[in-house]
Amino acid sequence: MNKMIGINILILIIAMFSTSCEKDATETNNIEKKEFKSSFETVDDFSGFYITPQGHMGTTFQELSDSIVHSGTFSHKAWINGANSPSTPSINNNHRGYPTIQLQNTLQGTFKTPCYITLWVWLDIELQESSTGEEDDWFSFATFSNDTSDNWNRTVLVNFDPNGFIHLQHTSNQGEQITNFQTTNLTFPQKEWVELKMYLDFRNDGYAKVWQNGQLVSHANIGNITNKLSQAHFGLYCSPQLINGTVYNDDLVINEVSGE
Numbered sequence: 001m002n003k004m005i006g007i008n009i010l011i012l013i014i015a016m017f018s019t020s021c022e023k024d025a026t027e028t029n030n031i032e033k034k035e036f037k038s039s040f041e042t043v044d045d046f047s048g049f050y051i052t053p054q055g056h057m058g059t060t061f062q063e064l065s066d067s068i069v070h071s072g073t074f075s076h077k078a079w080i081n082g083a084n085s086p087s088t089p090s091i092n093n094n095h096r097g098y099p100t101i102q103l104q105n106t107l108q109g110t111f112k113t114p115c116y117i118t119l120w121v122w123l124d125i126e127l128q129e130s131s132t133g134e135e136d137d138w139f140s141f142a143t144f145s146n147d148t149s150d151n152w153n154r155t156v157l158v159n160f161d162p163n164g165f166i167h168l169q170h171t172s173n174q175g176e177q178i179t180n181f182q183t184t185n186l187t188f189p190q191k192e193w194v195e196l197k198m199y200l201d202f203r204n205d206g207y208a209k210v211w212q213n214g215q216l217v218s219h220a221n222i223g224n225i226t227n228k229l230s231q232a233h234f235g236l237y238c239s240p241q242l243i244n245g246t247v248y249n250d251d252l253v254i255n256e257v258s259g260e
Contacts, residue, residue, distance in 0.1 A: 033256040034108045036101060040064055040076040040250055046099040048106075050150075057084050060236060062097040070120040070193050070250035078236035079246040086134075087240055095242060098235025101254070104148045111229040111256050113202040117142070118253045119234055123190050125245030127162040136162050139238040139245070140169075141196060148230045156222060158198060158210055164188055166196075168208055171220035180207070181219040188212060193250075199260055202227045209260070229254070 038045040043064065055061055065077035078097030087093045104110045119142065127137035142158040157169035164187035172178050188194065197211040202225045210218045232254070236247050 033258075034111050035256070036103065036106070036108075036111075036252075036254040038252050039072045039074075040252070041072050041074050043099075046101070049100050049102045051099040052096045056096050057093065058082070059084055060095045060097040062235060065248070068122055068248050070122075070248075072250075075122075075248045075250040076235055077246065077248050080236070080238070080242055080244050083243045084240035093240040095236060095238045095240060098233045098237060100231055100233045102231050103254075104230050110148065111254065113200050113206065113227055113229055114257050114259055115200050115229055116253075116255045116257050117144075117198040117200070117232070118251070119196045119198075120193050120250045120252075121196055122193050122248040122250075123160070123188070123246075125160075125190070125238070125242070125247070127160065127242075129162045135239060135241075137239050137242055138162075139236075139242075139247075141166070141234065142198060143233050143237060144200060144229060145231045146202060146226045146228045152231065154225050156200065156208055156225070158196065158218075160188060166210055166212055166217045168210060168218045168220040171208070172223040174224070177220075179218060179220040181216065183215075183217040186212065186215055186217055200229060201260070202229070 059082040060078065060080055062076065062078040064074040066074055067077070069075045080095050084093040084095060121141060125139055127139060129136045139160040140157050141160060144156045145152045145154060147153045154174055155170050158166060159169045160166055165183055166188055167177065167182055168179060169177055195213050199209045201207055202222060206222045208220055208222050209216060234249050234252065238245065
């Protein structure tokens with residue numbers, strides 16, 4: 001009899017624990033996910049965020065343009081008109097033409113990963129490999145940081161190389177480009193709208209993926225980073241030696257998600 005009562009109590013405890021776990025999981029999944037979006041119809045979308053100055057270093061310019069759009073009336077256009085001096089270890093002369101998205105300055109605050117980021121891009125630029133052992137030309141579609149300061153000390157980038165491929169940069173650590181998968185045959189098509197979809201997971205054993213028009217082009221583990229997406233920028237960011245190039249951005253969406 002006592003044995004039977006003990007078994008029934010044990011069953012009841014297990015049932016209560018299971019119900020509690022299910023409730024916690026449901027409540028966690030039901031937490032409203034944060035979202036940031038802009039179709040670049042108005043500069044007000046970036047109110048309170050840092051925007052690189054017009055005519056940065058006298059060579060990089062940006063505007064809301066109606067000349068090439070993916071949807072709506074405007075897109076973000078940035079372009080280069082002339083080269084900058086080479087960067088040095090203490091001076092960064094990269095071309096910069098973009099508004100930042102400083103999520104920590106919004107009412108929602110910093111995002112937690114995992115996150116999906118979708119962006120439509122139209123690009124016209126020519127990149128060259130260096131023939132002298134100097135840095136190759138590069139272009140960056142996206143920069144993400146967990147850092148809330150102006151230093152952007154830890155970043156993850158989605159870059160474009162002279163061979164025509166998109167790849168993840170600063171992966172397992174800052175300055176490293178170790179990937180689990182990297183396309184070697186799917187080049188990025190220029191002078192047309194291309195959808196870039198990016199997945200970021202900055203949790204322990206996290207990783208990032210990039211899809212180009214729905215096809216995976218780069219996948220890497222991400223390390224030495226805290227689980228928050230504080231800042232990002234898109235637009236035009238590239239090596240200082242480039243003398244011309246134009247990029248349009250449209251229909252940007254950043255979403256917190258539960259997983260891939």
